[in-house]
Amino acid sequence: MLGNNIAYCLKDKYEILGLYHSHPVFIEGIQTIECDLLSRKEFCNLVNRFKPDVIIHCASLTDVDACEVEQDKAYQINVLGTQIVMEALKDLPLTKVIYISSDLVYDGKKGNYSETDPVNPLNYYGLTKLKGEIEALKRETTLVLRTNIFGWNIQKKLSLAEWIISELSCGHTIQGFNDVIFSSIYTFELARIIDLALKKNLAGIYNSASSTSISKYEFGLQVAGLFGLDEKLIHSISIDQASLKAKRAKNISLLVNKLTKDLGIKLPSIKECLQEFYQDSSHQISTKIKNVKLSNIYPQTDIIPYGRQSIDDEDIQAVVSVLKSKNLTQGPKIKEFEEALCQTIGAKYAVVVNSGTAALHLACLVAGIKSTDEVITSSNTFVASANCVVYCKGHPIFADIDPTTYNISIQEIEKKLNNKTRGIIPVHFAGQSCDMKPLHDLIRKKEQVMGHKIYIIEDASHALGSLYENTSVGSCTYSDMTIMSFHPVKHITTGEGGVIFTNNENFNKKLILLRSHGITRYPDDPLPWRYEQIDLGYNYRITDIQAALGISQLKKLPLDILKRREIINSYNEQFKNLESVQIPFEVPKCATNFHLYVLLIDFEKIKMTRSQVMGALKEDGIQSQVHYIPVHTQPFYKNHFGTNWGDLPNTEKYYQKCLSIPLSPAMNDLAVSRVIKSVTKILG
Numbered sequence: 001m002l003g004n005n006i007a008y009c010l011k012d013k014y015e016i017l018g019l020y021h022s023h024p025v026f027i028e029g030i031q032t033i034e035c036d037l038l039s040r041k042e043f044c045n046l047v048n049r050f051k052p053d054v055i056i057h058c059a060s061l062t063d064v065d066a067c068e069v070e071q072d073k074a075y076q077i078n079v080l081g082t083q084i085v086m087e088a089l090k091d092l093p094l095t096k097v098i099y100i101s102s103d104l105v106y107d108g109k110k111g112n113y114s115e116t117d118p119v120n121p122l123n124y125y126g127l128t129k130l131k132g133e134i135e136a137l138k139r140e141t142t143l144v145l146r147t148n149i150f151g152w153n154i155q156k157k158l159s160l161a162e163w164i165i166s167e168l169s170c171g172h173t174i175q176g177f178n179d180v181i182f183s184s185i186y187t188f189e190l191a192r193i194i195d196l197a198l199k200k201n202l203a204g205i206y207n208s209a210s211s212t213s214i215s216k217y218e219f220g221l222q223v224a225g226l227f228g229l230d231e232k233l234i235h236s237i238s239i240d241q242a243s244l245k246a247k248r249a250k251n252i253s254l255l256v257n258k259l260t261k262d263l264g265i266k267l268p269s270i271k272e273c274l275q276e277f278y279q280d281s282s283h284q285i286s287t288k289i290k291n292v293k294l295s296n297i298y299p300q301t302d303i304i305p306y307g308r309q310s311i312d313d314e315d316i317q318a319v320v321s322v323l324k325s326k327n328l329t330q331g332p333k334i335k336e337f338e339e340a341l342c343q344t345i346g347a348k349y350a351v352v353v354n355s356g357t358a359a360l361h362l363a364c365l366v367a368g369i370k371s372t373d374e375v376i377t378s379s380n381t382f383v384a385s386a387n388c389v390v391y392c393k394g395h396p397i398f399a400d401i402d403p404t405t406y407n408i409s410i411q412e413i414e415k416k417l418n419n420k421t422r423g424i425i426p427v428h429f430a431g432q433s434c435d436m437k438p439l440h441d442l443i444r445k446k447e448q449v450m451g452h453k454i455y456i457i458e459d460a461s462h463a464l465g466s467l468y469e470n471t472s473v474g475s476c477t478y479s480d481m482t483i484m485s486f487h488p489v490k491h492i493t494t495g496e497g498g499v500i501f502t503n504n505e506n507f508n509k510k511l512i513l514l515r516s517h518g519i520t521r522y523p524d525d526p527l528p529w530r531y532e533q534i535d536l537g538y539n540y541r542i543t544d545i546q547a548a549l550g551i552s553q554l555k556k557l558p559l560d561i562l563k564r565r566e567i568i569n570s571y572n573e574q575f576k577n578l579e580s581v582q583i584p585f586e587v588p589k590c591a592t593n594f595h596l597y598v599l600l601i602d603f604e605k606i607k608m609t610r611s612q613v614m615g616a617l618k619e620d621g622i623q624s625q626v627h628y629i630p631v632h633t634q635p636f637y638k639n640h641f642g643t644n645w646g647d648l649p650n651t652e653k654y655y656q657k658c659l660s661i662p663l664s665p666a667m668n669d670l671a672v673s674r675v676i677k678s679v680t681k682i683l684g
């Protein structure tokens with residue numbers, strides 16, 4: 001993170017060579033090379049080839065708990081790595097080294113540390129950073145910067161500030177330590193300090209931090225305040241309550257008088273750093289920095305699709321490693337994927353299967369849908385939301401949508417409820433949650449009257465990463481089960497794939513059984529080869545190859561949410577004043593991670609047909625799509641269930657006007673502005 005952020009800030013002033021270890025980094029205008037710092041020969045060769053004037057040595061194992069557990073690895077990277085850097089420079093006496101150290105060299109017992117205060121690290125990370133300092137200072141001209149930073153991490157791992165934004169955006173509660181005081185500085189400010197320190201040729205040890213200090217809890221509140229997130233989700237706790245592997249220093253605030261004096265500048269406060277961080281985020285600096293990876297996102301096409309998968313090199317690696325392992329299917333990746341999904345969504349159980357459709361089918365089977373049952377769903381959806389009922393010989397009943405949200409209307413559901421109703425499948429269209437609480441209340445009331453259970457199965461195929469009243473869609477707070485799809489156009493993909501979430505242990509057991517032929521094995525069975533088929537199930541298993549891809553994809557969800565939001569905000573801003581166009585309505589109590597961006601277009605007013613608009617967009621290299629042709633108007637439903645045009649006026653009116661334009665996190669600024677320009681030209 002730091003190396004990349006410094007390179008980004010200083011790339012116009014210096015010729016920079018960036019070294020990375022295992023995560024490829026691409027920065028426009030900068031050469032980057034893979035290098036293992038622990039390979040003496042490799043590093044020496046690079047140094048002798050490039051002959052740097054300056055080395056900014058940021059490479060370090062910075063995970064404090066990992067350092068405690070893997071002390072040997074921490075020593076190798078943080079101490080021996082530094083030794084290798086210094087030794088490689090023996091023929092380059094004029095090369096300046098800047099060694100990035102840490103505030104954790106101090107013990108945190110008194111706070112407000114100056115460089116002359118005694119060092120006394122409490123954990124192994126701090127100790128290795130201190131030993132690294134000693135190695136680096138063997139050269140007289142070395143500058144050691146003791147610091148604590150937040151910035152833009154280009155890998156999936158998030159910096160503290162990014163993690164706070166991502167967790168709060170997902171509606172997760174987080175804990176903020178009220179007794180850890182620090183003087184964190186924004187990486188871009190540290191880059192400026194480094195630039196100036198080079199000009200002034202500073203050497204020796206300097207604290208290099210913000211001019212103020214606050215607790216990590218207060219830091220969280222300030223981030224939430226700036227980014228308009230819910231501060232109440234941050235709980236104030238003492239670090240003593242957290243069970244961390246490594247001991248932590250508490251008050252590691254740093255005094256920066258020495259640096260202020262020697263640079264002749266005022267250093268920014270934490271508040272100023274955070275404001276700058278916020279401004280940079282609204283100027284899409286984060287996207288620019290993170291976009292460095294876009295050159296390696298697949299597929300690479302000139303056409304901008306309405307939605308598509310984003311596969312990067314880490315995804316590919318994840319799949320490759322399963323291909324090299326002994327289990328292509330029925331191996332450990334399935335459970336790992338399910339646990340990661342539960343962790344993200346907050347449901348008790350997740351059962352992954354080989355499509356969203358399979359997930360819907362299993363959910364209906366578990367709900368016991370049979371030939372005498374009716375299940376109410378939306379017609380503004382993909383056919384799978386209704387087909388699953390037919391697979392169970394049930395009768396799908398379509399209820400009309402609410403014309404503002406395009407989601408199934410609760411009033412319309414109420415009109416269709418009767419003694420035969422056994423289930424409701426609300427579809428969170430485009431990613432925005434249906435109004436689940438009133439739906440849940442209505443169904444529980446009707447169950448009392450009718451004397452039987454009515455299952456609620458959420459079809460959240462579009463809604464990964466969305467919230468309803470601060471809880472994740474998928475947590476089943478107001479439903480029995482929720483399904484999602486991992487088809488390539490969805491938020492994350494496994495090629496084909498899906499999941500059923502539930503909080504009900506029996507449903508979970510039944511889903512697992514039906515996913516694999518209805519076959520079970522018994523633990524500690526004296527006959528180790530025995531299996532029994534106790535129900536009629538299917539082969540709806542997903543492979544380990546796919547699950548590994550899913551695990552890797554899921555790690556990118558926080559970035560997916562941020563990126564989609566940036567694109568949606570730009571679209572809304574540009575399209576809100578177009579007379580013949582209606583932008584999506586966002587329900588305030590939902591924080592929606594939209595899967596689709598749907599415009600309602602008054603085709604009569606613009607005197608063009610939908611086909612003509614789609615054709616004009618296509619000429620500009622932009623793919624658009626219609627979501628959806630109402631399911632009740634499909635020949636199969638007309639023929640078998642007697643549905644027809646005219647049944648659902650709001651769904652049909654919506655269908656006449658809708659058009660989905662491109663929305664995917666793989667879109668860079670250029671792609672977004674190409675879409676805006678073309679849409680404005682055609683519809684404006």
Ligand SMILES: Cc1ncc(COP(=O)(O)O)c(C=O)c1O
Pocket residue numbers: 355356357358381382384385427459461462485486487496497498
């Ligand atoms: C709303 C909805 N439900 C269900 C599905 C079916 O998912 P899958 O394609 O993974 O079977 C889709 C897929 O497009 C969908 O959009």
